[in-house]
Amino acid sequence: MNHRYIAIEGNIGTGKTALANRIAQVFDKRLILEEFEDNSFLPKFYEHPKQYAFPLEMSFLAARFNQLKSKLYITDLFTNGIVSDYIFFKCLIFSKVNLDDDEYDLYIKLFDIINLQLPKPDLLVYLHKPVSKLQENIKKRGRVYENDITDDYLKNIQDGYFDYMHKLVDQKILLIDSTELDFVNNEKDFKFLIRKISEDYPIGINQIK
Numbered sequence: 001m002n003h004r005y006i007a008i009e010g011n012i013g014t015g016k017t018a019l020a021n022r023i024a025q026v027f028d029k030r031l032i033l034e035e036f037e038d039n040s041f042l043p044k045f046y047e048h049p050k051q052y053a054f055p056l057e058m059s060f061l062a063a064r065f066n067q068l069k070s071k072l073y074i075t076d077l078f079t080n081g082i083v084s085d086y087i088f089f090k091c092l093i094f095s096k097v098n099l100d101d102d103e104y105d106l107y108i109k110l111f112d113i114i115n116l117q118l119p120k121p122d123l124l125v126y127l128h129k130p131v132s133k134l135q136e137n138i139k140k141r142g143r144v145y146e147n148d149i150t151d152d153y154l155k156n157i158q159d160g161y162f163d164y165m166h167k168l169v170d171q172k173i174l175l176i177d178s179t180e181l182d183f184v185n186n187e188k189d190f191k192f193l194i195r196k197i198s199e200d201y202p203i204g205i206n207q208i209k
Contacts, residue, residue, distance in 0.1 A: 001027050001198045003122040004081035005072070009090065010127035010178075011158050012149065013137035018184050019127065019193070020085040026194070032071050032084035035063060043145040045098075053098040057107060061091050065114050072119055088118050093160040097153070124171055125197055127178045131155055165205060175207045 006023065008016040017033060024031035036042065041056040068088055095107050129137075131154045138146050165173055174197060183190040196208050 001029075001080070001194070002200070003197070005119065005121045006081070006083045006123050006125060006197065007087040007121040008083065008085050008125050008127065009087050009161070011129065011134055011154055011161065012146070013134040013141075013154075014127040014129050014178065015137065015184065016127055017085040019125075020083050022183065022190060023083045023194070023197070027081075027083075028079055029081050029083045030071075030074075030076055030079045032067065032082060034084075034086045035067060036060070039063070046145045046148060049098065053100075054103050054107075057091070057095040057098060060094070061107070061111065061114075064088055064091060065118070068118050084121075087121060087124055088115060089164060093157060093164060096160050097156045120171060122172065123197065123201065124165075124173045126161065126165065126173060126175045128158075128175060129179050131158070133179055170203060172201045172203055173205045174201060175205050177207075177209045 001023075006029070008020045008023075010016045020031060020033065023029060039056070039059055041052050041059055045052040045056040064086070065088065068084075072082065091111055092108065095104055095111075099107060131151050134154050135149075135151065138149060165171075165175075176193065176196065178193075181189040181193065183193050
C-alpha cells in the first residue's frame with residue numbers, strides 16, 4: 001500500500017473506525033482515531049440540538065484540529081504511514097446540517113483559517129451505505145445518545161458529504177459502495193477493499209461498486 005496518509009470517511013455507522021483499525025494493524029500504519037465519546041456536548045446535543053449545536057461543533061473543530069496537528073507531523077521510522085478514521089473537512093459537513101446560517105457563516109471563517117495548516121491525505125476513502133443499513137449498525141453498537149438519530153438527519157449528512165466531495169479539486173477520492181461488504185468478519189471482503197485502496201487513482205471521485 002503506497003499511500004502514506006489515508007483517511008477513511010463515511011456517515012455515522014458506516015464502519016470507518018473498524019476499517020481504519022484493520023488497515024493500521026495489517027499494514028503497520030500509525031492509527032489516528034477521532035476522539036468524540038468524551039465530548040460532554042454530544043449527548044446534550046442529541047437531546048437539545050438547537051441549544052447545543054454551536055458549542056458542540058466548536059468543540060469538535062478544536063479537538064480535531066489539535067489532534068491532527070499533533071499527530072500528522074510526527075516522524076515515525078517504524079510505521080508505513082498513517083491511517084485515520086476521519087478527515088478534517090467533516091467539520092463542515094456536520095456544522096452545515098446542525099448550525100443556523102449566521103452560526104455557520106462564523107464557523108466557516110474559523111475553519112478556513114486553520115484548515116490551511118493541515119496536510120491533505122494522499123487518498124480519501126469514502127464508505128457509502130444506505131440510511132437503512134446505517135440505522136442497523138447504529139442500533140447494533142448501542143450508544144444510548146444515538147438512539148434518536150433520524151433517517152432525515154443521516155440523509156442530510158450523506159448529501160453534505162457528496163456535495164462537498166464534488167467540490168474538491170485537488171483530492172484523490174475512492175468512493176466505495178460497502179452496502180454488501182462485511183470487512184470486519186469476512187476476510188474476502190476485507191482483501192477486496194485492500195486491493196482497491198492500494199491502487200493509484202487520479203484526482204477526483206473514483207467510484208467502486
